[in-house]
Amino acid sequence: MMEGLTINEAARTTGWSARMLRYVEQTGLVSPARSASGYRLYGPAQLQRLRTLKELLARFDVGLSDVAFAARMAENLDLRDAVQTWLEAEARRPEEVGPEDWLRFEQEKHEKLLAVA
Amino acid sequence: MMEGLTINEAARTTGWSARMLRYVEQTGLVSPARSASGYRLYGPAQLQRLRTLKELLARFDVGLSDVAFAARMAENLDLRDAVQTWLEAEARRPEEVGPEDWLRFEQEKHEKLLAVA
DNA sequence: AGAACCTTGACAATGTCGTGGTAAGGTTGA
DNA sequence: TCAACCTTACCACGACATTGTCAAGGTTCT
16 A cells, blocks of 8 residues: 555656656655655655646746755755855955955056066 | 956966856856957956856856856845745655645545546 | 556757857957 | 957857656556
């Protein structure tokens, strides 16, 4: 007696193909339980996640790899921090760049001239 | 008189190739100013961003497309919200799935039997 | 036993990403 | 004017993302 839907049943009720359910599992985004003999068993939670995932991808036209990356950021503090820090620097005005940078900048501007000499 | 480094100069001081600087610009991650005649002009802020971006990619082995997606999430509230909501549902136990889902679940479990009848 | 499932693995087609080239033509500075 | 830049627009190539399909071999249920 199955404690969840098998892959083809899950496919029918979620709109994914069986092939894609295996692929989604491979990306680590939705992993069903397994029966003693190895059959994938999708429970209500997984089915719901599959449906919302599908909607998410279609609504914003993003890929599984994008969501997988978001998941990676969610669980890896260092990564999330590094990315957010980089992104937040975006809006900063050039005036807020350290003075050492201005120095290096001026040097670089004349570097080619010096290189010729 | 140039108010910033031209693409090849910027390439030399950041470690990127000129080709990649154009590609990075295409992804929207680092866009230099332009001279009256259309030359790309990289200022200190852009150079710094290019250097840190390079470090970020190497350190965590992520792609430009990943950072671009993170940027998209950062500026698109709807997207960020949808993704975060989806990811946060991850840890939830099946018990927390609404009762309607259990109902649908039980229905689905017997659907195939009914279909035969 | 036998139909109807399931599993993994592999081959394949199409598309995007990350890079490097090259060509045709405009800009700059001595 | 002329060398040395710059620009955009392509072609190309390997790696990865997304799907499908098929094969060989277990599992389930009647």
